[in-house]
Amino acid sequence: MKLILFSLLFLYFKPIAPVTIEQDKERWKPYYTDAAPNAIADSWLLPFDVANRKDIKQMKVISIFGDHRDSYLKGHIHTAIDINPSKPKSKYIGVFPMAKGIICSVHLGENQRTVVVKHKLSNGQIIFTSYKHLKEVYVQNGQQVDQLTQIARLFTPAESKKYGGDYHHLHLEIRKSFDDYGCASWLTMNKIQLNLRFYNPLMFMKEKL
Template sequence: MIALLLNIFLITFIANPTIESDKARWKPYYLDIAPSATATDWYLPFELANRKDMKQIKVISIFGDHRDSFLKSHIHTAIDINPAKPIGKLVSVYAMATGIVCSVHLGENQKTVVVRHKLADGSTMFTSYKHLKEVYVQQGQQVGQKTKLARLFTVQESKKYRGDYHHLHLEIRKAFDDYGCASWLTMNKQQLNLRFYNPMTFLKEKL
């Protein structure tokens, strides 16, 4: 763990990486495999009374604002969300639609699952779920909206890392050619629009 943190520090704060210079480091976590079925129906990623009702989630941070974590003024590539009324102490995260798990990264406080989806027009897109405490799926696993991918940190567990990790960082991606590093290395609107959809717009259109 110490070696991993040192590596992140050296690359992030000394080398001043870009998406292009850093993406090869994350490629081993990606499996280039296509879903077996088409995603035609979409749901919110939590256990809720109605997974089609946007009012049942609470938005903590919006898409496209500037952040000072990792690299100063990088752009937030997601929305940070929680259930408005959690069913229990442990919040489970579910796949939003039919797809296949193409990436699992198990950094201690940054566990990430990425699901690749095939759309009706034959195109591909990705949903990315970050800030996961426990992951229950593996690369190459076909999933659907009832598949439990992971669970979030509790408030108490999040405090261990001196950060705010008890929420879901939800990305809706057009591409995954960066293998994940664009999540913290996106520095301008061109990079943002190249790889990411606004999750709020996407959800309003698909639910």
């Protein structure tokens, strides 16, 4: 119920004037759980159930990182890549963590539903992976996960039509921080803000896979 009410507030009570990340982030904080992963993220995989989750060719990129968008606020920068498996095993595409971690945020609703996983690297660095446009979510805040934990599934093309857009893909972010609690996904307006909080997911995967 809380998630549904929050989604309605997001859809119908957007600020009239443009807001900044600093102005907007506090309303997202209640959806964040500050907990530590109990395992090191020492192995990285594609977020889909494909024949070889180490083979980057088994995913297709629909939209690139860093281009300008007109959704929500005109001119905001795409903080992710939009992807799908090249050869899905089923029309119901499962989404999996790219590495071991802990669920730290489940926020938004409907076609924007988002799950964020917090990871600890072997050098002690903390990073986050964020998975958006989820039809169903199967995890909750504070849950430890690994690469075999199905956290969600994507929309089918038919289910996506309800919202008048193309939502049957995964919006995948690799984050250096989550200090904005999620709002930087649509309030990032320049390259400085982009580079402060986000890695290019495609470059990250080419390095880690």
